[in-house]
Amino acid sequence: MKAIQIVDQGRVAVIDLPTPVLTPGQVLLRVHYVGFCGSDLNTFKGLNPLAQMPVIPGHEIGAVIEEVASGVPDNYSPGMQVTVNPYTSCGQCAACDNGRPYACEFNQTLGVQRNGAMATYIVVPWEKVIADQAINVRDFALVEPMSVGFHAVNRAAVTDSDQVMVFGCGMIGLGAIIRAARRGASVIAVDVSDEKLQLAKKLGAKYTINSITENLEERIETLTNRRGADVVIEAVGRPETYTASIAAAAFTGRVVYIGYAKEKIPFDTQYFVKKELDIRGSRNATPADFKAVMAYLKTGACPIEELITAVVTPEEAQAALEQWRADPGSVFRILVRFGSD
Numbered sequence: 001m002k003a004i005q006i007v008d009q010g011r012v013a014v015i016d017l018p019t020p021v022l023t024p025g026q027v028l029l030r031v032h033y034v035g036f037c038g039s040d041l042n043t044f045k046g047l048n049p050l051a052q053m054p055v056i057p058g059h060e061i062g063a064v065i066e067e068v069a070s071g072v073p074d075n076y077s078p079g080m081q082v083t084v085n086p087y088t089s090c091g092q093c094a095a096c097d098n099g100r101p102y103a104c105e106f107n108q109t110l111g112v113q114r115n116g117a118m119a120t121y122i123v124v125p126w127e128k129v130i131a132d133q134a135i136n137v138r139d140f141a142l143v144e145p146m147s148v149g150f151h152a153v154n155r156a157a158v159t160d161s162d163q164v165m166v167f168g169c170g171m172i173g174l175g176a177i178i179r180a181a182r183r184g185a186s187v188i189a190v191d192v193s194d195e196k197l198q199l200a201k202k203l204g205a206k207y208t209i210n211s212i213t214e215n216l217e218e219r220i221e222t223l224t225n226r227r228g229a230d231v232v233i234e235a236v237g238r239p240e241t242y243t244a245s246i247a248a249a250a251f252t253g254r255v256v257y258i259g260y261a262k263e264k265i266p267f268d269t270q271y272f273v274k275k276e277l278d279i280r281g282s283r284n285a286t287p288a289d290f291k292a293v294m295a296y297l298k299t300g301a302c303p304i305e306e307l308i309t310a311v312v313t314p315e316e317a318q319a320a321l322e323q324w325r326a327d328p329g330s331v332f333r334i335l336v337r338f339g340s341d
Contacts, residue, residue, distance in 0.1 A: 001018070001119055001121050002017075002119065002120050003016070003119035004314050004317050005055065006044055006051075007053070009044070009045065012321060014315055019120070022123060023069060023123075024069050024070045025069060025071040025072060026123050026124065026125055027065055027129050028069075028121060029063035029065060029066060029122050029124065030064045030121060031061065031062075031117055031339065032137045032138065032337065033061075033062040033137065033138045033141040033337055034057075034058040034060060034061055034116075034117050035141045035144075035145065035333050036058075036320065036321065036324070036333070036334045036335075036336065037059070037060055038170065038237075039112055040057040040111060040321075041328070042262075043057060043112070044321045044325065045325060047262055051112050051113070052113055052114070055115060055116070056117075056118050056119060057111040057118050058110065058116035058336070059110035059111045059144060060144045061086070061110075061117045061122075061140065062081070062137040062141040063081075063137065064081055064137060065080045066078060071126075072126040073126065080131045083130050083140040083290070084122075084124055084129060084130065085130060085290065086111070087107050087108075088107055089101030089104035089106075090106045102285060102286050103284065118336055118338075119338070130287070132294050134298050135294055138308075138311075139304055141335055142293075143290055143294060144285070144290070145333070146171060146293045147285035147289040147293045148175060148284065149172045149173060149176035149177070149178070149179065149233075149235065150178075150179040150285065150289045151283075151284065151286060151289045152233050152235070153179040153183065154179075154289065155256050155282040156256045156282075158179075158180050158183050158185050160184025160185060161230075162180075162230040163186045163227075163229050163230050163231070163250075164180040164188070164231040164232075165188040165189075165229035165231070165232045165248055166190065166200075166205075166233045167232070167235060167236050167245060168190070168191060168234070168241065169189055169193070169196035169197060169200045170235065171333055172235045172258055173191075173233070173235035173236075173258075174199065174307070174332075175293070176235060176258075177200050177204055178203050178204055179296075180204070180231075181203070181205065182296070185231070188206065188224075188229065189201070189208045189209070191208075192211055193210075196329070197209075197210060199306055202303060207223050224250070227250045227251075228248055228250035228253060229248050231249075231255075232246075232249045232255045232256070233258065233282075234255070234256070234258060237258075237259025237260045238259070242259075242267075243268075245257070246267065246272070246277070247271070249275060249277055250275070251275045251276065252277070252278075253275065253277055255279045255280070256280045256281070257280070257281050308332065309332050310331075310335070311335045311336075311337050312334060312336055313337060314336060314338065
């Protein structure tokens with residue numbers, strides 16, 4: 001079978017692998033679409049410390065069940081359209097003991113710490129398969145990244161009385177904007193791309209700020225009546241947005257970080273204390289977050305076509321990643337297509 005492998009910094013290869021063999025409790029999936037995410041781009045750029053190269057990338061999956069092994073419940077059957085929860089958990093670390101296995105200390109996400117889904121077929125435990133026949137197999141590839149943004153809104157305990165600022169309008173940031181807006185919050189979207197900000201507004205942001213062409217501090221003061229935002233969600237992973245999130249938060253506000261900053265960041269920690277901030281990390285997503293995204297997609301309110309920048313073949317993956325690296329602001333999601341719908 002065909003697979004995509006990031007073999008080294010800046011280099012992708014299309015390789016041939018044997019079709020995986022089922023064991024009891026597993027499901028064989030015929031992969032149709034897999035999304036390239038920011039972690040895949042960072043792996044390609046040599047900036048992902050979690051990736052074990054060479055690696056087959058991909059954990060944003062739209063697939064169809066090809067075959068089921070013994071020990072799989074009867075409600076999973078060939079032909080069903082599915083996505084996959086791509087995380088693992090050890091069951092023994094502090095996160096698992098505390099009922100948060102999605103943040104397992106020893107998590108191995110598909111396409112990062114272990115080989116991922118950019119292949120014609122993959123085998124996964126049946127417990128990781130999420131099916132819904134009302135969702136198109138292509139659209140399933142958007143569920144995981146959007147669910148990460150949904151999860152951050154949960155971590156922030158957003159309510160309809162909150163003013164929420166989201167730094168970064170990529171797929172994960174857009175997921176946070178969608179869920180916060182659906183909860184009735186007033187959302188401020190911040191990005192450097194007018195195109196992304198326009199889409200953020202379409203998805204529920206009440207206000208937008210282009211932090212390159214506008215004065216961020218002045219706009220925050222105006223839009224929040226000098227109070228700051230009740231909730232700030234950082235979905236970029238840059239030093240400047242990490243520190244700006246603290247500055248933008250209201251006294252007693254909540255700051256939630258999703259993005260991984262690659263550099264060490266100096267903070268003026270007096271504001272942690274003076275503002276009595278709740279500062280939280282947000283990692284991966286729960287099955288409930290996946291289901292919430294799927295419920296949203298089934299409303300028909302999501303402009304899905306605008307979220308998909310390109311659909312490419314495995315042979316075009318190298319060029320697609322090079323283009324994304326050269327102009328990151330122009331890309332929402334690139335999907336690699338392995339099969340026909």
